[in-house]
Amino acid sequence: MKVAKWIDACGADDIEVEDVLRFDHAGRTFAVFRSPDERFYATDGLCTHEQVHLADGLVMDHIIECPKHNGRFNYTTGAATGAPVCINLKTYPTRVDNGRVLIDVGTE
Amino acid sequence: MIDGGIVIVGAGEAGTRAAISLRQRSWTGPITLIGLEDLPPYERPPLSKQALSGAADPVPKAVATAGALAADNITYLPGMTVAGIDRIGHTVTLLPTQQDIRYERLLLATGASARQLTTECYSGVDIHYLRSYADALKLRAKLRQGAQLLIVGGGFIGLEIAASARMVGANVTVVEVTPRILGRGVPQNLATLIRQHHVQQGVHILEGTGVTRFEAAGNRTRAHLSNGDSVDCDVIVAGVGAVPNVALAESAELLTENGIRVDALLRTDDPDIFAAGDCCSFPHVLCGGRRIRLEAWRSAQAQGQHAAASLLGATAEYCVVPSFWSDQYERTLLICGFVTEPHSIIVERNLTDDAHLQFHLAGDGRLLGASAFGRNEVLARDIRIAELLIERGVSPGADRLADPAVKLKSLLRAD
Numbered sequence: 001m002k003v004a005k006w007i008d009a010c011g012a013d014d015i016e017v018e019d020v021l022r023f024d025h026a027g028r029t030f031a032v033f034r035s036p037d038e039r040f041y042a043t044d045g046l047c048t049h050e051q052v053h054l055a056d057g058l059v060m061d062h063i064i065e066c067p068k069h070n071g072r073f074n075y076t077t078g079a080a081t082g083a084p085v086c087i088n089l090k091t092y093p094t095r096v097d098n099g100r101v102l103i104d105v106g107t108e
Numbered sequence: 109m110i111d112g113g114i115v116i117v118g119a120g121e122a123g124t125r126a127a128i129s130l131r132q133r134s135w136t137g138p139i140t141l142i143g144l145e146d147l148p149p150y151e152r153p154p155l156s157k158q159a160l161s162g163a164a165d166p167v168p169k170a171v172a173t174a175g176a177l178a179a180d181n182i183t184y185l186p187g188m189t190v191a192g193i194d195r196i197g198h199t200v201t202l203l204p205t206q207q208d209i210r211y212e213r214l215l216l217a218t219g220a221s222a223r224q225l226t227t228e229c230y231s232g233v234d235i236h237y238l239r240s241y242a243d244a245l246k247l248r249a250k251l252r253q254g255a256q257l258l259i260v261g262g263g264f265i266g267l268e269i270a271a272s273a274r275m276v277g278a279n280v281t282v283v284e285v286t287p288r289i290l291g292r293g294v295p296q297n298l299a300t301l302i303r304q305h306h307v308q309q310g311v312h313i314l315e316g317t318g319v320t321r322f323e324a325a326g327n328r329t330r331a332h333l334s335n336g337d338s339v340d341c342d343v344i345v346a347g348v349g350a351v352p353n354v355a356l357a358e359s360a361e362l363l364t365e366n367g368i369r370v371d372a373l374l375r376t377d378d379p380d381i382f383a384a385g386d387c388c389s390f391p392h393v394l395c396g397g398r399r400i401r402l403e404a405w406r407s408a409q410a411q412g413q414h415a416a417a418s419l420l421g422a423t424a425e426y427c428v429v430p431s432f433w434s435d436q437y438e439r440t441l442l443i444c445g446f447v448t449e450p451h452s453i454i455v456e457r458n459l460t461d462d463a464h465l466q467f468h469l470a471g472d473g474r475l476l477g478a479s480a481f482g483r484n485e486v487l488a489r490d491i492r493i494a495e496l497l498i499e500r501g502v503s504p505g506a507d508r509l510a511d512p513a514v515k516l517k518s519l520l521r522a523d
Binding site: 053056057058065067068069070083084086 | 125128151171176405406409413433484485486488489492493517
């Protein structure tokens, strides 16, 4: 059964609007996003094409573009939207508590 | 006769991307993708890097797996060449099967081949070239600790192979017959930085130097150089450029001009035949309509996608900002736009971390290009933003570009 496991990732103000931050936790790496409409999102941190850290890429609107081969994902849904990526990105629930961004990394 | 629908000759990055893109654009007719090699379409960038230096034997990385192509109902014909095009009859003839395939429209994505060393002194010498997965396997088998490599040509391929060879402990000498490495398309100051990095890694780089003759020297081959030195080598690799594969187009009497000549839609002088990728030259609006030919993965991808639209009747001109990278050791050379235009001004942005980033401005202040050398994760985002600034014709101002306190992304919003 999947159990929620909320982890404190960063302060809400640590991420600029329309930007991304890398967050490493327990041997895993995540990307945490702040969208232009001031919502927070979290995805796996590595591109599904060649294991490159997405947090070094460019965020434009709701799209994160991989810094190596420019594959694109919609970070709000994880959908792969531009070649060469064809595998979607896993997403994680987020919430903001007292100015901190929490992400539910889940446990099986 | 087989109805091939839209027929694509060449299953590299451009051809395969075009095929996939045609389906995404809702073309429901047949798509036939004809590949020279027996493998499913694969990515070439790793061939000079991980495929040579990685610990594990390399596996080709598919652009699209056989399953993905089948799921898109793309007929993939591997191991085939096209013997000729009948433009009146709208057919191509395949070899070795002698089969005729009818096309509604045709895309030539025939790529480029490694330029061969043809001067007399190279005849009878075992020379490696690197273009295909099979080439990479052959070269990889020779790269080991202590092996002596001679690389002829100080361009991207030569230097990437040099870095990979050093990473496995081989000794490397690079000879470049022109006065400097990376003489084509890379600003001089960046080439100097890259040269320094290679020298620090133990590569011997000899510029303005060629091979005058080879002779047998026990198990090795002795290369005599024009500077009077000689190198006893186990492996000789040539990276002296690529030549566009135009023989098929020429046999069909299509116009060529440093590649298959296409217009800004990527259409040849036959309205039903298009070309994309390394094999074609096209006019680029961002350099005043000058005809250019690109040999870069991202251009191949973007042109394949653009050609798909044009094949289906779209009339947009191809105006993607050229962009490419070259991984050498843990660093990357990144270039976008036009960085060797005459009379352009170079503006450096003051970064730390051994990273060098500079912008190339036209006399009127418009951003023409950007170039960088350092860790990809430090530089890639800024280069990508520069691409967007170039695409939008922005004149960001030299002072703002130079100041690391000014976020480049903010310049996108300023205009």
